[in-house]
Amino acid sequence: MTPSTPSSPTSLRGNAAGVLSTLADLRATDSPTHGGEILSYVYDSGIAELDALVANAAELVRPVNGLDPTVFGSVAALERDLIAFTRTVFGDPTAVGSVTSGGTESCILAVKAARDHAGVHPGTGSIVLPSTAHAAFDKAARLLGATPIRVPVDPSKSQVTAAAMAAALRDDTFLIVASAPDYPTGGLDPIGELGALALMHDLPLHVDACLGGFVLPWWPEPLPEWDLRVPGVTSLSADFHKYGYAPKGASIILHTDRDRHRAGYFATTDWPGYPIVNPTLLGSRTASGLAAAWAITQYLGHEGFRDLVADIYRATGPLRAVVEEIDGLRLVGSPIGPVFAVAADLESASPVDPHRWAGAVAEAGFTLQAQPRFTQTDGTDLPSSTHLTVTPVTAAVVDRLVETMRTAADAVRGMPAADPPAALADLAGALNDGVLSVDDALAIGSEATEQVLIGAGIDPRVAPGDASDSLDMAAVVAAIETLPRPVTAKMLTEFLAAFTNPG
Numbered sequence: 001m002t003p004s005t006p007s008s009p010t011s012l013r014g015n016a017a018g019v020l021s022t023l024a025d026l027r028a029t030d031s032p033t034h035g036g037e038i039l040s041y042v043y044d045s046g047i048a049e050l051d052a053l054v055a056n057a058a059e060l061v062r063p064v065n066g067l068d069p070t071v072f073g074s075v076a077a078l079e080r081d082l083i084a085f086t087r088t089v090f091g092d093p094t095a096v097g098s099v100t101s102g103g104t105e106s107c108i109l110a111v112k113a114a115r116d117h118a119g120v121h122p123g124t125g126s127i128v129l130p131s132t133a134h135a136a137f138d139k140a141a142r143l144l145g146a147t148p149i150r151v152p153v154d155p156s157k158s159q160v161t162a163a164a165m166a167a168a169l170r171d172d173t174f175l176i177v178a179s180a181p182d183y184p185t186g187g188l189d190p191i192g193e194l195g196a197l198a199l200m201h202d203l204p205l206h207v208d209a210c211l212g213g214f215v216l217p218w219w220p221e222p223l224p225e226w227d228l229r230v231p232g233v234t235s236l237s238a239d240f241h242k243y244g245y246a247p248k249g250a251s252i253i254l255h256t257d258r259d260r261h262r263a264g265y266f267a268t269t270d271w272p273g274y275p276i277v278n279p280t281l282l283g284s285r286t287a288s289g290l291a292a293a294w295a296i297t298q299y300l301g302h303e304g305f306r307d308l309v310a311d312i313y314r315a316t317g318p319l320r321a322v323v324e325e326i327d328g329l330r331l332v333g334s335p336i337g338p339v340f341a342v343a344a345d346l347e348s349a350s351p352v353d354p355h356r357w358a359g360a361v362a363e364a365g366f367t368l369q370a371q372p373r374f375t376q377t378d379g380t381d382l383p384s385s386t387h388l389t390v391t392p393v394t395a396a397v398v399d400r401l402v403e404t405m406r407t408a409a410d411a412v413r414g415m416p417a418a419d420p421p422a423a424l425a426d427l428a429g430a431l432n433d434g435v436l437s438v439d440d441a442l443a444i445g446s447e448a449t450e451q452v453l454i455g456a457g458i459d460p461r462v463a464p465g466d467a468s469d470s471l472d473m474a475a476v477v478a479a480i481e482t483l484p485r486p487v488t489a490k491m492l493t494e495f496l497a498a499f500t501n502p503g
Contacts (some may be wrong), residue, residue: 001035001243005165008083009259009376014184014247017464022272026464026465027228027478029464029465029466031367031468031497034046034051034393034394035396035397036391036393036395036396036401037365037366037367037397038366038367038396039366039367039368039369039387039388039389039390039391039394040177040367040368040369040388041369041393042389043241043242043389043391044194044245044246044391044392044393045245045298045308045391045392045393046391046392046393046395046396047392048144050092050299050300051297052294053295053296053299054076054245054246054247054292056120056295057292058247058288058289058291058292059293059295060213061074061287061288061290061291061293062288062483063396064286064287065188065284065285065287066285066286066287066290066409067278067283067284067285068457070093072287072289074291075287075290078099078100078287078290078291079098079290080296081285081294081297081298082095082099082240082253082297082322083095083099083254083296085297085316086213086238086252086254086339087228087254088294089211089213089214089217089302090209090217090227090228090229090236090238090254091227091228091229092228092229092254092256094256095228095253095254095255095256096255096258096261097252097253097254097261098252098253098261098279098280098281099240099250099251099252099289099290099293100250100251100252100253100263100280100281100496101212101238101249101250101251101281101282101285101497102123102241102248102249102250102251102291103134103136103208103210103211103237103239103242103251104139105204105251105280105281105282105368106135106210106237106238106239106251106252106253107134107136107139107140107208107210107237107309107438108136108139108143108144108281109252109253109264109280109281110140110142110175110177110206110208110235110237110264111127111137111140111141111144111146111175111206112140112144112263112264113235113255113260113261113264114127114174114175114204114206114235114260114263115146115174115175115263116233116263116264117202117204117259117260117263118174118256119173120146120172122144122145123144123145123149124145124146124148124172124451125146125147125150125172125173125174125178126147126170126172126174127140127141127146127147127148127149127175127176128149128151128165128168128169128170128171128173128175128176128177128325129148129149129150129151129161129176130150130151130153130159130160130165130177130178130179130182131150131151131152131153131374131376131377132153132158132160132179132182132183132184132185132208132380132382133150133177133178133179133206134179134208136208136210137177137208137494139213142179143211143452146174147227149170149173149375150162150377151164151165151167151168151377151408152376152377152378152380153187153188153376153382155376155380155382155383156333157187157334158182158184158322158332158333158334158335158382159187159188159189159190159194159333159334160184160189161190161395162189162190162193162196162197165194165197165381166197166339168203168204169201173201173203174192174203174204175203175204175205176197176198176204176206177205177207177208177425178190178191178194178206178207179203179206179207179208179211179224180211180212180227181211181212181216181335181336181337181339182215183211183332183339183387184332184336184341184371184374184385184387184475185332185341185382185385186335186336186337186338186340187333187334187335187336187338187341187415188212188223188224188226188257188273188331188336190224191207191224191225191226191233192203192225192226192230193229193231194232195231196231196232197228197232198232198233198234199231200436204234204260205232205233205234205235206233206234206235206236206237207226207227207230207233207235207236207237208236208237209226209227209229209236209237209238210237210238210239210242210251211239211337211339212222212239212243212260212338212339213236213237213238213242213243213244213339214238214239214242214244214305215243215312215337215338216245216337217305217308217311217364218305218310218338218361219309219313219336219337219488220309220313221313221460223336226287228256229255232256233256234255234256234260235253235254235255235256235260235319236253236254237251237252237253237254238251238252238254238281239251240252240289240292240293240296241289241293242376243309243312243338244293244296244297244310245287245296245308246289246292246293246296246397247289248289249271249286249288249289249291250289250290251291251346256429263468263495265277265278265279265414266278270379270461281378286298286351288351289484304380306393310336310396311392311393311395311436312391312392312394312395313397314398315390315392315394315395315398316338316340316390316394318398318399319340319388319390319394319398319402319405320335320340322402322405322406323340323342323405326352326405326406326409327345327348327350327409327413328344328350328351328352328409329341329342329343329344329345329352329354329357330342330345331343332382332383332385336396338389338390338391339387339388339389339390340387340388341385341386341387341388342357342369342386343384343386344355344383344384344418350413350414352409352412352413353371353384353404353412353415353417353418353474354370354384354386355384355386355415355417355418355474355478356412356415356417356418356474357386357405357408357412358370358386358409358473358474359410359412359473359474360408360409360411361404361405361408363408363409364404364407366401366404367468368386368388369386369387369388369389369474370384370473370474370477370482371384371385371386371387371477372385372477372480373481377453384477384481387418405472406469412456417474417475417478418472418475418477418478419475419478419481420455420456420475420478420481420482420483421457421475421490422480423452423456423457423481424452424455424456424479424482424483425479427441427452427483428479428482428483428488431483431487438484438486438487440486441487441490442486442490443466444490446494446497448499449490449491449494449500450494452491453494456479457472457475458471458495459477459497460495460497460499461498461503462499463500464499
């Protein structure tokens with residue numbers, strides 16, 4: 001008996017044009033990746049010729065496996081050139097490093113390299129980082145069994161102090177982390193002072209420049225020292241797929257010390273197969289991001305990056321200025337570089353809720369990013385805010401965006417913050433009253449959790465192309481602020497897992 005072959009109801013076998021047409025239809029439901037109307041997630045240079053170059057470079061290496069650069073020599077050649085370029089950009093002509101699949105992988109490798117170089121036993125040790133450092137370090141700590149110690153920042157400046165970081169160090173600390181700048185607010189940590197702290201305690205200091213690495217070196221305003229030139233800084237990560245304008249899947253980690261770099265590797269000959277030597281978490285890996293990043297750095301060079309940063313700078317100024325001018329809104333902290341966050345000005349007679357404001361801005365065609373209130377370990381709060389990522393193409397729409405920001409604030413001024421969906425408010429009430437414990441909530445199965453989400457109007461079975469319109473992000477953020485964070489993490493996991501799986 002011949003087994004039957006399952007077929008998809010949307011199968012287009014043998015119809016290449018139909019396959020691409022279907023994909024084009026799916027892409028048409030996405031937020032726009034070009035044009036400057038989405039101010040998070042994507043980084044648009046605004047140069048059509050650069051986009052074409054990237055596509056052609058990626059296609060040339062599409063079949064290549066980055067697993068073994070001795071077989072595919074182009075991988076080693078491209079990586080050498082990228083390391084040569086970036087170590088001059090970041091101020092250490094002898095730095096060594098590896099190209100990775102993204103900022104999260106770079107951050108995980110920074111933690112692994114520091115741990116293994118220090119000889120810390122797996123499953124032990126701690127890393128000390130500001131509360132505004134990227135969550136990738138929490139993922140690294142969880143995967144490697146380390147303890148992340150998040151140090152509160154000054155809410156008025158959104159910046160940590162070296163004294164606070166020093167007080168958090170433990171006998172088992174093996175890494176200090178700083179951001180250049182941090183993602184939530186655009187604040188630049190005092191890296192010079194943290195470098196001195198690292199030297200004092202003979203600890204490595206990693207600078208996470210995944211966000212700002214290809215902007216800050218050419219920023220027109222004077223900046224405090226922040227890169228590999230700072231004494232005490234031992235490693236730095238930067239993403240090509242952010243302000244390096246490469247497609248997703250390209251980052252770099254650089255080390256000032258060869259031995260620490262090698263500590264990030266995984267290598268074994270203790271199995272029957274081929275010798276395995278992996279500089280990254282991945283084994284087989286695409287060379288497309290690598291080739292695209294290489295092509296961009298070759299094409300732009302220092303002067304090209306400087307020109308694009310000038311465009312970013314010209315757009316950032318008016319956007320920050322209009323926030324300061326709008327009654328009821330304020331900038332969070334003291335942002336440096338291309339990103340910033342906007343919060344309600346509680347000293348105003350009529351504060352503007354940042355999430356209501358972002359919703360009104362979205363109705364005019366611009367997508368901003370909602371961030372929930374965050375309570376630090378010392379009890380102080382980083383406020384609910386809306387995040388903006390400025391790219392070179394923002395300069396082309398800055399006048400329209402400025403006017404939209406003004407009119408959106410006028411439209412929602414005086415409105416209260418959104419309430420969480422009733423079902424989630426009831427759940428929060430049960431947790432607060434002790435009727436239900438956090439452990440009880442975490443023990444709820446996935447099907448029951450999905451039903452809670454559906455009852456709250458957050459339906460993961462919504463059509464993928466309709467999700468951005470059907471989800472009330474202000475209400476979702478309100479729920480995150482109301483419920484214990486482990487519970488919201490479980491619910492968001494269930495939402496995304498169900499959203500990306502067939503019913």
